Each structure stands twice: as C-alpha cells, then as structure tokens.
Amino acid sequence: MARGFGIALESEYGDVQSIDDIDLDWFQKMEEVNFELGDEAETDDGGSRSDVVAWAGAAKPNGSTSAKVDLQRITWYLLGFLDHYVYTEGTGTLAGLNIHEFYGGENHELPSFVGLAVYDALKIAVFGLIEDGLKLEVSDSAMTVNNDWLYATETAEILGINEDFEEPEELADSKIPVRFYDVNVKLNGEKPGSVQTSFSMEGNNNHDQEGTIGLGSRFPQEKPQAAKRTISLSLATTLNRNSYRDILDARYGVVDAVTPSACRILTVPLELTIAQCEHPEQQLVIKFPECTLKAEFDLKGADRVEATLNLQTLGNGEVTLNDGTTTVNTDMYCKLINKVPELAIEAESDDNEGD
Structure with missing residues (x-):
C-alpha cells in the first residue's frame, strides 16, 4: 500500500473529475499529509439550555503536506507560491536541461492544482488546490518543504482488495533529496564569516478564502485571491570572532557601528545556492534581493552562544532575469535548472519589469 501525495496543474480551477482520470505530474511518499473539509456544524438552542438543531456550516477546505526537497518536484512548489514564471530551454553546456525562473510580483491569482492524497487503500482527490x-528548512540533514494548502472540494475512492495504487513514473534525478552540504549562503553578497548551522524560510500568500463562499453553496465557488505576500527568513550561527561584526551590524542597523542607530535599519540581500553533489549541473538559486536584518543571541552556561539572523523581505529589490536584460523588482526570485520540461502555464508580465 502507498502513502503519500501527488499533484498536477489544473486547466480550470476546481474542475472535478474522476479519480481514475487524474494524470499526476508526480507522486511522493510522505510522512505527513493532512486534508480537512473545515466544515464545522452550526447549532441553535432556541432558548433551551441545550442545542436542539444542527446544520452543515460553511466548508473551508484546507490541508498541509511535509516532504523532503528534491530539485525536480520543487518546481511545482515554487510555481504555486510565486506569481510569475519564465521558461528557457537549456543550450550549450545546459543542453538537455531546462531553466525555470519564478519571482514574486503583484498578481493576485495564482496557479491551481489537483492533488491526490493516498492513505493505504483510501484515495482522496482534492480540486482547486492553492498553495x-x-x-523551507535545512540544518544537519535533508532539506524539508512544508506546505499549507486551500482547496475547493474533494472526492474519494477505496481500492479493492489486492488492488494497488499505480504511481506515475518517477521523475528523473528525484530520488536523492537536497542535503545541508548541498546548500550555500551569501549574505550581502559574501559568504558569512562564521558557520551557518541552519536556514529557514517561511512564506505566506494570505489567500482570502472567506470571500469565495457565498449564497448558493457552502463550498468555495471561485479561486481565492492572494493578499499580501509575507516572507520571513532566519539563519542560525554562533557568536564568536568570526561573527561578532556581522551580528553587531545587524543589531545596530549600521555597518561598523558600536551603538544603536538613531533611526536606521540594515537592509541586505540574501542568496541561497543549492547544487546537488551528485548532479552539480542541476541547481536552484534563490535570491531575496532586499531584506531587513536583525540579530538576536543569548548565553546559556558554558554552551556555545547561539545567534540568529532574522530577515524580512522587501519587494523593491532588483533582479536581472536569465536573458541578461530584463530586470524586475521583487521580494523573491528563483532560478531552477533541472530536467523538468516546461510547465503548462502562461507567463505573465509585471508592471515592474523593464530593460
């Protein structure tokens, strides 16, 4: 029996189809998969000391998944989180590979997926799946990706006795996850002087699901709109001679300061490069071109003094796309080189683009 989750892009939001007709782009065995209808019953007591009637309330379907990151499946996660996508076929030294670029802009409508969660002999298909x-988190083992999802509705199917779930063909080079030693960090354009022991990124699109439920149905009736995008980052390190200056710069808001600034805060770019040891030609570069930077640390006995750099992204940092000429203002940009073909979604222009 299989346990896991897979997705495919939807051609139309919330289009319900037979589970047998769903053609997944990939499936991954996962330890944590959870989808709930979010339909709490409503009750009324009619003046009595106990409730005397109950009815079905509004359904607010939501879910979460957790998996190890590989450089193939991450393509769909980045597409679902960010609102701009540009595809370029690899040539020359990148022949046989594909270049996917994703970045955050001002679009309020994001791609939707159909998802299939498999719990042994029970299959749950979720439609209108929005990320x-x-x-993303990594410390001393494999990098993990955790997702929060919203969706429109679902349907179920139970496998027969001795019937197995047929998984789609495994994506090329997707079996080995990203490990901590595949990840390199640049802060303010340079590799930090001290060892970075962990990295985490937490982003949220803050979709308005409430506005999709109205008269005529207790389920979402249209695609929820993304509101303000928030992205928080953190790097863990050790307070020592290699990090004193970086920590104080972040703490005081000015480079080389020894007292707090009267009004300034420090803004820096952060760049993450993931190049898998087994396939170094395939890699993911994530740029956060402008972030506020703060530092915190504390002392506990004779243990090493742990320090954390906390960053909050801003949306006015400039990035040049792979074509070498197009520039965009964004809070997050990703360039992914892998074996996944072009995703079937039209790239959209951004008012912030320019030459």
Missing part, C-alpha cells in the same frame, strides 16, 4: 504557505 497558501511555503516553508
């Missing part, structure tokens, strides 16, 4: 939250 509301994306969290």
